[in-house]
Amino acid sequence: MDKDKIDKKDHILDVAEKVFSDQGYDGASTRSISGEAGVNMAMLNYYFGSKEGLFLAVFNRKINSFRDILQDLGSDGQMTAWDKVSAYIDLYADRVVNNNCFQKMLYQEMSMNKRGELSDNLTKMLMENVIEFHKILQEGIDNGEFNEDVDLDMVTATLYGTKNFIINAPQLTSAMLGYEILDEKNLEEKFKPRIKAYQKKLLKAYLVKEHDNSHNTYPAYVK
Structure with missing residues (x-):
């Protein structure tokens, strides 16, 4: 496929993502898109x-691009399992903020609990992306870096x-946090660094094995 066709498809997908996000799958029409x-x-x-087909193509483009990143991250032999989880948290938070339109559309459809081919x-x-994340977690369990009973x-x-x-x-959350959560500046400057720091601290405490410092470190002859 030549570049003009690729650019045209991407343009249609960009527009469709916004329309689906604003109107939902049922409310949107291919004619308006x-x-x-x-x-x-x-x-x-x-x-x-x-x-x-258009709706699935919008999702497929976003999800596949993230899956490629996750696979590269998971196969990096120079990083510890925790480093990979930490990087995943950064990547996920960035995508939530930078692709809020897509995230809104995703939540709308998945929260409806509809059944069917779509x-x-x-x-x-x-x-498929959940599985890639689970592989990273399992790696940490298998190599002894993470606790064995990680859920x-x-x-x-x-x-x-x-x-x-x-x-x-x-x-609710705007009232709780004290600022408008859907404001782009607040998302970027306040929410993104806060959720990254919180999730890293929370998950590291749960995942990573603590070094056992309870044993007496004095020589055996010291009483």
Whole structure:
């Protein structure tokens, strides 16, 4: 595919992401997306086939790019397992703030608990990234860096769930935090560094084995 076609597809996906985020899957239409993107319906259908195909393409682009980053991170032989988790926290927080439109759209669809081919496909995409994160956690358990009884699923829920609560209950959390959480400047300057620092401190305390300093370090003959 030549560069012009790639650029055109990316432009359509950018517009579709915003429209889906603002209106939800059911409220959005391919006609409104094609109009905002400045392309005809024939071109949109040629690239994506249907509204569902377009919706999945928006998700696939974001999720696949993050999966590639996670795989590179997981295969880095120079980093400890904790360094990888710490880097993952940074990457995830950056993507939450920098892709708030996408995150809003993702939460809208996944929170509806709908069943069907669309929701099943979304779940499969997301689970691939969860699996990559679990591999990093399991590496730390296997090499003795992390505690043996680490609950992989609850660590993942903690990582994702903190963001979901803060971002997706904005009226409550803005009052709690004392600033407008959906303001871009607040997200960048206040929320991002705060959630990174909190999750690193929390997860490090839970994951990483403490050095046992309880034993007497004096020579045996000292009484």
